[in-house]
Amino acid sequence: ISPYNVLKLIVLAWLITFQVQYGFFQHDLGHFSVFQKPKWNRLFHFFVVGVLKGGPPSQWNFMHNQHHAKPNCFRKDPDLNMHPFLFTLGKPLSVELGRKKKKYMPYQYQHSYFSILAPLTFMLFVQGAIIRYTVHRKKWMELACIVIYNIRVCLMYVPLMGFKSFMAFYWLSRFLESNWFLWVSQMNHIPMNIDYDKNLDWVSAQLVATCNVDQSLFNDWYTGHLNFQIEHHLFPTMPRHNYWKVAPLVKSLCAKHGVQYHCKPLLTAFADILRSLKESSEHWEDAYLHG
Numbered sequence: 001i002s003p004y005n006v007l008k009l010i011v012l013a014w015l016i017t018f019q020v021q022y023g024f025f026q027h028d029l030g031h032f033s034v035f036q037k038p039k040w041n042r043l044f045h046f047f048v049v050g051v052l053k054g055g056p057p058s059q060w061n062f063m064h065n066q067h068h069a070k071p072n073c074f075r076k077d078p079d080l081n082m083h084p085f086l087f088t089l090g091k092p093l094s095v096e097l098g099r100k101k102k103k104y105m106p107y108q109y110q111h112s113y114f115s116i117l118a119p120l121t122f123m124l125f126v127q128g129a130i131i132r133y134t135v136h137r138k139k140w141m142e143l144a145c146i147v148i149y150n151i152r153v154c155l156m157y158v159p160l161m162g163f164k165s166f167m168a169f170y171w172l173s174r175f176l177e178s179n180w181f182l183w184v185s186q187m188n189h190i191p192m193n194i195d196y197d198k199n200l201d202w203v204s205a206q207l208v209a210t211c212n213v214d215q216s217l218f219n220d221w222y223t224g225h226l227n228f229q230i231e232h233h234l235f236p237t238m239p240r241h242n243y244w245k246v247a248p249l250v251k252s253l254c255a256k257h258g259v260q261y262h263c264k265p266l267l268t269a270f271a272d273i274l275r276s277l278k279e280s281s282e283h284w285e286d287a288y289l290h291g
Contacts, residue, residue, distance in 0.1 A: 008161070008169065015173050020180050022052050024224025030060055033239045046145075054149030055126075056142035059133045068236055072189055072209035073197040079185075080194065086121060087114070087277060090194025094280040098287025108285050111278040118186075119178035123171075126178075184222070187213065187269035188229035191276040192262070204259065206233040211262035213269045215244060222266075230261065 001009075028034050029045035049057040063078045070076035074083065074093055083089040084097050088107045134143040157166045193208045200208065213219055213227035220227065228243035231250055238246070254261040264272070 012169065012173055012176075016177050016180065019053065019173070019177050021224070022048055023181060024226075026053065026057070026060070027064075027224065027226075028240060030057070030064060031236050033237050050142055050145035051149065054146050054153075056130050056134050056139055056146065058137070058139055058142060059130060068233065070197055071206065071233060072192060072194045073205075074195065076197055079189065082118070082121075083194075086110075086117060088280050088284045089190065089277075090280060091283045092195045094284040095287045095291065098284040098289075099291040101288060103288065107281045110281050111274040114274065114277055115179070118182050119175055122182060123174045123178045183270055183273070184224070184226055186273055187211075187266075188226065191269070191272035203234065203253075206230065207254065207259050207261065209233075211264065211269070212247075213264060213266050215247075219266050227266070 025034075026045055026048040029041050029048060032038050032041040034044065035041050046057050049055050049060060067077050067079050072080065072090075074080050074090075080089060083093060084102060085104050087105070087110045088094040088097050094107075130146060131143075133139070134146065153170070154166070157169065161169065188210050192211055198205075207230060210229045210233050212230050213223065215227060225240035225243055226232065228240070228247060231238065231243040231246055232240070234250060235246065251261050253259075
């Protein structure tokens, strides 16, 4: 490998890492958990999302607040929009889909195509969705930030590597960034209960739909402290560095009231995504063939 190609790989890794960590930081800002005054959180959230990541902060707020209100509730949690067009999720929804003889995708293989199709779709969908959202909602300032971001990135890289190499570099970085984000964000939710809204109380609704990943310095950094997903969902405005302090209290509360508190190793959490997808596909296939 030539020194130039080694340099490109280093820059690629650097770009992906910073974009993902920007994403975790904007998540904190969007939850008003960085600064004491809401206006500073809003201001920095706009800067990080709009200027550093080239996206509309108002869309993130609109989608993410719905997710927190009704996590893993079909037709109320926008994170489940992939069901049923790409994946079938959860036993109840999979059985229902199978009984209706619906087959939008070869679901029996969804645990195999998740790692490729999910980030590809997310990468392309996001690019189209942010343009549609900003134009439809007339968020002209946010649209201007998106345009300026893309112009800035082109001006930074095209003179150095040419347009074709830049396009390959750019979309590869987006794909790998999407992979990182999707595995981290879905490890806490896809393996958990996915169903229609059952009108559970706040604590039960969050615990049945979320799980944690073991704490370590690497896990905290790699997941943006979303390894404490339970604490984050129970206390969404809490600064992330305090999750470990409240976690023992949440565990004791769950034990007292007989509520399951799920926590697992990082690699097990990743594997559980594929395991749950496989199980959901089996429920769908059984209902499709025999339901």
